[in-house]
Amino acid sequence: xxxxxxxxxxxxxxxxxxxxxxxxxxxxxxxxxxxxxxxxxxxxxxxxxxxxxxxxxxxxxxxxxxxxxxxxxxxxxxxxxxxxxxxxxxxxxxxxxxxxxxxxxxxxxxxxxxxxxxxxxxxxxxxxxxxxxxxxxxxxxxxxxxxxxxxxxxxxxxxxxxxxxxxxxxxxxxxxxxxxxxxxxxxxxxxxxxxxxxxxxxxxxxx
Numbered sequence: 647x648x649x650x651x652x653x654x655x656x657x658x659x660x661x662x663x664x665x666x667x668x669x670x671x672x673x674x675x676x677x678x679x680x681x682x683x684x685x686x687x688x689x690x691x692x693x694x695x696x697x698x699x700x701x702x703x704x705x706x707x708x709x710x711x712x713x714x715x716x717x718x719x720x721x722x723x724x725x726x727x728x729x730x731x732x733x734x735x736x737x738x739x740x741x742x743x744x745x746x747x748x749x750x751x752x753x754x755x756x757x758x759x760x761x762x763x764x765x766x767x768x769x770x771x772x773x774x775x776x777x778x779x780x781x782x783x784x785x786x787x788x789x790x791x792x793x794x795x796x797x798x799x800x801x802x803x804x805x806x807x808x809x810x811x812x813x814x815x816x817x818x819x820x821x822x823x824x825x826x827x828x829x830x831x832x833x834x835x836x837x838x839x840x841x842x843x844x845x846x847x848x849x850x851x852x853x
Contacts, residue, residue, distance in 0.1 A: 647812065648810070648812070648814040648817050649669070649815065650803075650807055650817050650819060651665070651666060651816065651818050652819045653774055653818055653819065653820050654820075655774060655821050657773070658777040658820075660781075663774075663778060664781060666678075666778060666781075667781040667782050669815050669816045670687070670688060670689050670778075670782065670786070671689060671782075673688075673694060673695050673815075674688065674695065674816055675687075675698050675699055675702070675814055675815055676688070676814060676816040676818060677806050677814055677816070677817045677818060678774060678820070679772060679774055679803070679818065679819075679821065679823045680742070680770045681740070681741065681770050681771040681772045681824070681845070682742040682824055682826055682827055682846075683790055683791060683792070683799035683801045683823050683824060683827055684799065684801055684803070684806060684823050685712075685789060685790055685791050686702065686703065686788060686789050686791050686814075687786040687787065688787050689782075689786070689787070690713070690754070690757070690784060690786065690787050691754055693756070695787075696711070696756075696757065696787060698813075699787070702810075702813055703789050703794070704793070704794035705789070707756070707759075708760065708761075710746060710764065710765065710766040710830075711757060711765075711787055711788070711789050712744050712765075712767065712768050712787070712828075713725075713765055713766065713786075713787060713788075714769075714770060714775060714779065714787075715767060715779070716769065716776060716780060717769060718732075718735065718736060718739060720785060721739075721767050724749065724752050724767060724785065725745075725747035725748065725753075725765060726750055727747060731745075731747065731833045734833060734838060734851065738850060738851075739768075739769045740770055740771035741769075741770075741771050742824075743768060743828055743831060743846040744829070745766065745832075745833050746764050746830065746832040746833060746834060746841065747764060747765065747767060747833055748765075748834060749763055753765050757787065762834070764834060766830065768788075774818060774820045778818075790827045790828065792827065798825050798826075799825065799826070801824060801825045803818075803819035803820070804819075824845055827842065827844040828842075828845065829845060829847075829848060830844070831853075837852070838851040840853045
């Protein structure tokens with residue numbers, strides 16, 4: 647049975663943020679609001695929690711998971727970013743974008759794409775995940791909360807609680823979120839390549 651924390655979307659209560667991070671550190675899998683849809687999140691180096699996340703989403707190790715980072719400097723510790731890529735990312739961060747980049751050695755091998763050694767990274771524009779990241783002091787491993795067979799990601803915390811309360815350790819209720827996933831942009835080539843169209847505007851990348 648999952649816990650359910652109602653956290654203010656603009657001024658997150660520090661007591662509840664601390665409790666949420668404690669659940670994550672103890673191996674918990676949580677649902678949290680973002681500037682796109684709700685997401686699943688867990689500790690970066692917790693193998694069992696990551697496997698639970700993949701099972702819930704119905705995805706294998708070839709599906710990019712996302713490192714949710716607090717800012718660009720943290721992002722640079724986990725992904726190789728050249729000057730050109732940095733300009734693309736800086737102009738769209740924070741925001742509802744995931745960027746596919748080459749993973750550094752700081753990323754556990756099992757988390758990067760097995761063939762390409764790439765990882766998805768993002769900096770959200772939402773007070774709750776930013777507060778969680780600040781309290782945790784490290785990125786969270788996340789994925790869009792879209793269940794197998796669903797056509798859209800989940801954005802209603804009460805529905806998430808009803809459908810997933812036996813599969814999650816915590817649902818962070820921050821009110822309704824947009825019913826759109828992040829926009830995913832691959833920056834590993836010479837030019838930005840659209841992987842998935844979502845909430846983020848793709849025109850800024852010339853797409």
